[in-house]
Amino acid sequence: MVNRKELNPEESPKARFGQRLRLLREERGWTQEELGTRMGCSGTHISAVETGRRPPTLRFARGADRTFGTGGKLERQSLALRQTALLEGFPEYVTHEARAAEIRLYEVGVMPGILQTPEYASALTARTVERGVITPEQGEERNALIAMRQGAVNRTPAPLVFVVLDESCLRRPVGNAAVMDGQFARLVEFAGLPNTVFQVAPFALGDRRPLSLPLYILTMENRALVSYAESAQRGQLERETASVVPLLTAYHQLQAEALSQADSVAMIKQLRKGTL
Template structure:
């Protein structure tokens, strides 16, 4: 990628930071090397930052504001992209998510963020505030951050998505019956898209379910496949070929064991009918 190639900064906060940095640098006629010399970073690192391929540190954001004279603009962008309410490692994942051309996901317990309707996402954030896990401001930032990620689904050429959801995702009542009914309708609408395949892993899959936690596999433009998994405390972007290959094999088994797309959609409609 050349120094002057355009990037799409609307698809993730990481790319938005990179685009703003690139715009400020170009306005001053600086190369990446020139900007790096003023900030104490290499031009190579700044190239990765501009493309959303490297996590941005607070120190880099502070130095960018200083050399560009932008007040706290870059620090605000950093907070959007690396908010304290988000899991460690999540910002790195979203930078990869924004570039993927195929995505395979498995969700358990609650519907994964990319597939959440606005009211469902807000209910989860509000519950986190009530537990004292995050502040009201962080809850707003979390919901806003999710809306930015979901722009991925509105591209002219969105990635191909295969989503498997544990039955618990559609059975667990989040936000009340009305919110859940809206969420089921949203899943139906997603499933109707030609680039989305949606399956439900039923409860009776039992011990045959290969995963016990949420998992995402991303196929990137350079043909690299990365995986992302979460624990309660942090997220981890897995790049190791053997680990990712093992996850891919187990995901293939999960697809075979789960309900067909027609049966999955029928279950979602039945749940929506029960809620209504």
Template sequence: MFGTGDLFLELWRRYTRAAQLEGFAEFADAEARCRRLRALALTVVTGLFQVPDYAWALALAAVERGAITRAAAEQRVEFLLTRQQLLLQKSPPIVHAVLDESCLARPIGGPVVMGKQFDHLAELAARPNITIQVAPFSLAENLPFTLPVILLDLPDGTVIGYAESQTQGHLERRRQTVAGWEREYDQLLVEALPKAPSLALIRKARRELAP
């Protein structure tokens, strides 16, 4: 209406990202353009796969700890749901996610919320562009990463990596470093449970939820 193109949309996105970790905004821009996304989730389900109640439980816990404000929590969850539209677009990227078994064992939000989350994971796993594997506890010290990692294949053929610590995110563009992450991720795919056993473990966790 004002003839400003995407200006207000971009300003809104930047405002929303104010609640995110340092370094996350640049990653989110790249994620929105990626053709393939490979993720390793440790402790909690990767953001793109979280149902709203699960995301809210994590955000509100941060508020209770005094780590973020209520307003920041609302912005964080709102932006996460916006990012998840990536999976609903007409030509979504190929997504391959490895969930550490701890993601299934930690009852974020309680049984009801986890039930919704498990059902959502099963639904996502049935989509042709999404593969979900579980890295079992039995991998022990052979799990190659100690932080959650995401690899993005961009339209120009480049691959970038993203990792988060407790206080900030880091976007990795150095080809040698990213190639090393890719090798480690490829090895992880071999050692993680295949698709069918991974889905069976997710469904088993769903059945074992406390009533």
């Protein structure tokens, strides 16, 4: 214990993973060597991951989940911190999203990840790779992260999920007609769930729209608030309640101005029929 390194989970995503690994190990009374034996690696490797000197691979995280019985939580955390093509703050946001009691999303231009069908996500990623913005490997990580986020949201007990989509999300074609039809069907299905509220902010709102950029707001189990706002080049995670409350107020104002859920679903059905 003399050389025990104190961990600061706020330092980086790697540090947060390392702290969680250490806590799980110590809760069971295992040494680093004992955990290494159970996972098929050395105690030195365990030490390097715990102290943030070595990032956890996806294989390592999956092995840790099997050893601790954590049901994929470490894998999700590992996948999030490995996202080199995401804006600052988003990997950390994902770790909070997986534990939130309430999730509020406002998206512009594209469907939010937790609602994307595999076909929509793949088509969107393929274009991004084609433009050279990200590598094929980063594209695969993005798609895997989307699947992970959806799995976390579909947990039991399920979180309350509020979604407001700018009309541009519906109007922007991604992939072919079949991809968009499948995506519209997914939105209608989502709106019918007992733990969701779905609305569209139509173009007709004009300058009455209180938000113009994507915004995600989480309410944690202890009622703490977390927000993530994104522009074209930057992402910002905010955990100070005093800073998040005005954003939450703007979100409620947006919901009041947006179409009702029934009218939003009707718009999607009309788009599927080609009558809008």
